Amino acid sequence: MSTPIAPAAHMGAVHLTVSNLERSLDYYRTSIGLAVLEQGDGRATLGVGDTRLLELTEVPGALPAPGRTGLFHFALLLPDRRSLALWVAHAVRERVRLAGASDHFVSEAIYLSDPDRHGIEIYADRPRALWEGKVAERMGTDPLDLDGLLGELDDPVSEPFEAQPAGTTMGHVHLQVSQVPPSIEFYRDVLGFGLMAEYGGQAAFLSAGGYHHHVGANTWRSGGAGPPAPGAAALRRFEIVLPDAAERDRLVERIAATGQAVEDDPAGPLARDPSSNAFVLLTA
Numbered sequence: 001m002s003t004p005i006a007p008a009a010h011m012g013a014v015h016l017t018v019s020n021l022e023r024s025l026d027y028y029r030t031s032i033g034l035a036v037l038e039q040g041d042g043r044a045t046l047g048v049g050d051t052r053l054l055e056l057t058e059v060p061g062a063l064p065a066p067g068r069t070g071l072f073h074f075a076l077l078l079p080d081r082r083s084l085a086l087w088v089a090h091a092v093r094e095r096v097r098l099a100g101a102s103d104h105f106v107s108e109a110i111y112l113s114d115p116d117r118h119g120i121e122i123y124a125d126r127p128r129a130l131w132e133g134k135v136a137e138r139m140g141t142d143p144l145d146l147d148g149l150l151g152e153l154d155d156p157v158s159e160p161f162e163a164q165p166a167g168t169t170m171g172h173v174h175l176q177v178s179q180v181p182p183s184i185e186f187y188r189d190v191l192g193f194g195l196m197a198e199y200g201g202q203a204a205f206l207s208a209g210g211y212h213h214h215v216g217a218n219t220w221r222s223g224g225a226g227p228p229a230p231g232a233a234a235l236r237r238f239e240i241v242l243p244d245a246a247e248r249d250r251l252v253e254r255i256a257a258t259g260q261a262v263e264d265d266p267a268g269p270l271a272r273d274p275s276s277n278a279f280v281l282l283t284a
Helices: 021-032 081-093 146-150 180-190 245-257
Strands: 010-018 035-040 043-048 051-058 070-078 100-103 107-113 119-125 169-176 194-199 203-207 215-218 235-242 263-265 268-272 278-283
Touching (some): 010 169, 021 035, 021 043, 021 051, 051 169, 070 081, 070 235, 081 107, 119 169, 180 194, 245 268, 245 278
Parallel strands (some): 010 051, 235 278
Antiparallel strands (some): 010 235, 035 043, 043 051, 070 169, 194 203, 203 215, 263 268
């Protein structure tokens, strides 16, 4: 294994293509609760406060995101359980279509998809002291106690929801990959993320600093298939945010040592994992 990635490393914005930008902006504003930070030339940035969370690029006529390699879901981490309850109450009132609700022991999570079928998770962590050191043995998927969650609110029917709160971040990015073992080798042995849990060669979860996971990788829906065909709504890239330029340059050297060309993108060094999922290395 390589030298561990800096404990402060975390996920930045996720970049997606969408078929209809205005439709997507309406969805992310009204259903999800994000704000439009910038917009122009068929692109838009959404987030909370000055925190960038999504970059959307319009590709008119793009087909819905297929179940191939690329994005499984991106995950918005809310600062506390009450914030999650406020959003769930809003989603119920506004009849936002949900795809699932799970208790993962480490967190409580709601799942849904945007109009282009990009997967979304909105979640709140349980206290770290509860799950630290127990991720591999305890992180799973159980039914979420929605009544207990909504019990955080005095009146779920009337408590207002304006937008996602300050402190909302990109908690993790979950990828569909062609094979899990090469993904582990790359994210663990090249980039230095810690392997927190692995499930039968079909899924793996890796993190910086002992978090339950910043990167998920699975073959649940990709079936070993390649990347989406041109013209499909898709994951363009995601961002890994590092504490300083020295850590960024160290990872660039690690990637280059594998023989992979690291692209000089305007945003920062751009590389790809073994399933061709692209990411950019940024500094905080």
